[in-house]
Amino acid sequence: MTWDPDRYLEFHDLRLRPALDLMGRISMRAPRNIVDLGCGPGNVAKLLLQRWPAAKLTGVDQSDEMLALARRGLPQAQWIDADISHWRADEPVELLFSNAALHWVEDHPGLFARLAGMVARDGVMAVQMPANFSAPSHGLIRTLAASAEWSDVLGSVRMGEVLEAAAYQLLLSTHFRAVEVWETTYYQQLTGEDAVFEWLAGSTLVPYFARLSPELTARFGSQLKAMLTQVYPQRSDGSVLFPFRRLFMLARGPFMQCST
Numbered sequence: 001m002t003w004d005p006d007r008y009l010e011f012h013d014l015r016l017r018p019a020l021d022l023m024g025r026i027s028m029r030a031p032r033n034i035v036d037l038g039c040g041p042g043n044v045a046k047l048l049l050q051r052w053p054a055a056k057l058t059g060v061d062q063s064d065e066m067l068a069l070a071r072r073g074l075p076q077a078q079w080i081d082a083d084i085s086h087w088r089a090d091e092p093v094e095l096l097f098s099n100a101a102l103h104w105v106e107d108h109p110g111l112f113a114r115l116a117g118m119v120a121r122d123g124v125m126a127v128q129m130p131a132n133f134s135a136p137s138h139g140l141i142r143t144l145a146a147s148a149e150w151s152d153v154l155g156s157v158r159m160g161e162v163l164e165a166a167a168y169q170l171l172l173s174t175h176f177r178a179v180e181v182w183e184t185t186y187y188q189q190l191t192g193e194d195a196v197f198e199w200l201a202g203s204t205l206v207p208y209f210a211r212l213s214p215e216l217t218a219r220f221g222s223q224l225k226a227m228l229t230q231v232y233p234q235r236s237d238g239s240v241l242f243p244f245r246r247l248f249m250l251a252r253g254p255f256m257q258c259s260t
């Protein structure tokens with residue numbers, strides 16, 4: 001699937017906010033190494049290095065477009081082109097960070113068990129994922145994709161998913177000594193034409209667009225825009241309210257380390 005970093009970064013302030021909120025809960029003084037899983041264009045990695053400048057930073061992603069931008073912005077970091085589902089750290093990781101990426105990866109019980117095994121003895125795993133899959137926006141995408149016109153091509157597309165917050169609390173507690181899980185709904189005020197569609201086009205819709213020609217992408221897009229406008233009407237100032245729920249996890253001190 002092809003990511004468009006420019007489109008993704010269109011709402012860069014709002015997309016960065018949860019990463020900053022997550023970083024704000026991390027009390028480590030000087031992690032020696034940091035891994036940013038699903039690092040995208042490297043904008044969060046940049047903030048991680050600003051906060052912990054002495055750390056060795058590694059970004060992992062499987063998008064060439066995203067990694068190209070990340071490499072240009074932070075040439076001093078190490079950038080690895082890999083699928084998170086199979087990637088393994090080659091040394092224990094003191095801060096394993098991931099913002100808005102792990103919901104794309106399947107089998108969370110298996111994934112988090114594997115990631116826990118990569119965290120250093122007193123290390124931290126910090127993860128943020130969208131938890132907005134039951135929002136009207138995401139429901140409309142699924143409804144349209146399952147309609148007679150689109151189901152052959154789009155019916156099986158996976159938009160990513162997360163478990164309930166309580167399930168992560170339980171899951172991480174079996175792997176880490178201290179676990180915090182919380183959710184936040186950001187009441188985002190978007191501006192610009194078809195702003196909710198544009199937001200979704202930069203992230204949630206990427207795997208849908210990957211299955212469509214440019215002509216069909218435009219057709220699917222115009223149908224979705226019409227549906228979204230009904231549910232997210234423009235306010236008198238032209239903006240649109242787009243609430244977005246996100247799930248956060250902070251886990252310290254794994255019980256066991258795998259041999260990496």
Ligand SMILES: C[S@@+](CC[C@H](N)C(=O)[O-])C[C@H]1O[C@@H](n2cnc3c(N)ncnc32)[C@H](O)[C@@H]1O
Pocket residue numbers: 003015019037038039040041042043044060061062063066082083084085098099100101104105203
């Ligand atoms: C929404 S972007 C988030 C980027 C960045 N973490 C941020 O906060 O701005 C999601 C990123 O996860 C990457 N990604 C999704 N699934 C992945 C996988 N299985 N392995 C590696 N990267 C993946 C995508 O390529 C994309 O760059």
